[in-house]
Amino acid sequence: MSFFDKIREGLKKTKQSAQNNVNAVLATFRTVDEDLLSELEDSLILADIGAETAMTTVDELRERSKLRNIHTKEDIKAELCDILCEKMKGDSALHLDTKPSVILVVGVNGVGKTTTIGKLGQKFVSEGKKVLFAAADTFRAAAADQLEVWAERCSADIVRHSEGADPSAVIFDAISAAKARGTDVVICDTAGRLHNKKNLMNELAKMNRVIERELPGASRETLLVIDATTGQNGVNQAESFNEACTLTGIVLTKLDGTAKGGIVINISSRLGVPVKFIGVGESADDLLEFDAKAFVEAFFE
Numbered sequence: 001m002s003f004f005d006k007i008r009e010g011l012k013k014t015k016q017s018a019q020n021n022v023n024a025v026l027a028t029f030r031t032v033d034e035d036l037l038s039e040l041e042d043s044l045i046l047a048d049i050g051a052e053t054a055m056t057t058v059d060e061l062r063e064r065s066k067l068r069n070i071h072t073k074e075d076i077k078a079e080l081c082d083i084l085c086e087k088m089k090g091d092s093a094l095h096l097d098t099k100p101s102v103i104l105v106v107g108v109n110g111v112g113k114t115t116t117i118g119k120l121g122q123k124f125v126s127e128g129k130k131v132l133f134a135a136a137d138t139f140r141a142a143a144a145d146q147l148e149v150w151a152e153r154c155s156a157d158i159v160r161h162s163e164g165a166d167p168s169a170v171i172f173d174a175i176s177a178a179k180a181r182g183t184d185v186v187i188c189d190t191a192g193r194l195h196n197k198k199n200l201m202n203e204l205a206k207m208n209r210v211i212e213r214e215l216p217g218a219s220r221e222t223l224l225v226i227d228a229t230t231g232q233n234g235v236n237q238a239e240s241f242n243e244a245c246t247l248t249g250i251v252l253t254k255l256d257g258t259a260k261g262g263i264v265i266n267i268s269s270r271l272g273v274p275v276k277f278i279g280v281g282e283s284a285d286d287l288l289e290f291d292a293k294a295f296v297e298a299f300f301e
């Protein structure tokens with residue numbers, strides 16, 4: 001299945017609703033007037049693009065329609081795609097230039113952190129990289145067991161401690177092992193069960209201190225995983241985590257399970273943190289590098 005087919009397949013539910021809405025609005029197109037703009041705004045909001053983003057999108061469309069001739073619904077679609085791509089611009093690439101480099105994966109419980117780490121491991125190993133997982137979600141033993149299954153599946157190494165251990169100690173050991181073994185990428189799983197923001201900040205700060213101290217100058221990524229099916233709640237989570245640590249990218253999982261794929265546009269335009277990957281299923285190859293243009297095209301196709 002091609003890359004585009006995968007996005008298309010992953011966005012099937014979104015398209016069944018969003019496309020119908022946007023297309024239904026465009027089907028009645030005669031001219032760009034306030035009726036059309038407000039109907040478009042509503043259909044964008046229904047796809048979870050967010051009220052604010054829908055409003056600024058429509059404002060931009062209004063301005064453009066004054067400057068350019070928009071004659072057909074294809075013209076409008078093209079302008080709409082262009083405006084939404086602009087809102088998502090940002091660097092979607094991972095920057096892992098040092099050996100080892102470190103990816104810290106954060107997010108609330110159940111969003112798909114461990115699964116995403118497994119998928120990333122698979123991707124890096126297939127590129128010929130040596131990967132080590134740090135099982136720093138020590139909250140329950142099952143979390144490390146789950147990561148271990150992925151490690152076996154994709155031939156990555158894993159460092160784990162017993163249940164309840166200090167997550168920063170796991171990361172410390174993982175980095176020592178990575179240095180000794182010539183690992184390319186260390187991917188750290190974390191617990192999503194932190195009770196409050198202060199707790200979360202302290203824990204993340206401690207892990208970051210360990211990485212900083214043990215690997216000064218190393219390439220780092222901090223990826224926030226968000227479940228696309230949680231809608232507005234996902235935006236709130238992103239805002240909290242963005243305050244607690246410096247995020248370098250977002251992974252939006254479970255796009256295959258939602259009719260509201262517009263959340264991708266909402267989150268990346270609101271936070272100014274680029275979406276780097278999208279998850280469209282549970283298996284190892286269901287993680288796609290994010291491409292704003294391909295995404296928007298599939299969205300409005």
Ligand SMILES: Nc1nc2c(ncn2[C@@H]2O[C@H](COP(=O)(O)OP(=O)(O)O)[C@@H](O)[C@H]2O)c(=O)[nH]1
Binds near residue numbers: 109110279
């Ligand atoms: N459909 C679908 N399910 C996913 C995706 N990513 C993760 N999951 C499922 O979501 C559930 C929770 O994932 P897990 O990685 O354990 O979440 P964690 O608590 O954040 O580590 C599991 O059943 C995963 O198989 C995705 O992109 N699509």
Ligand SMILES: [Mg+2]
Binds near residue numbers: 113137
């Ligand atoms: Mg987990």
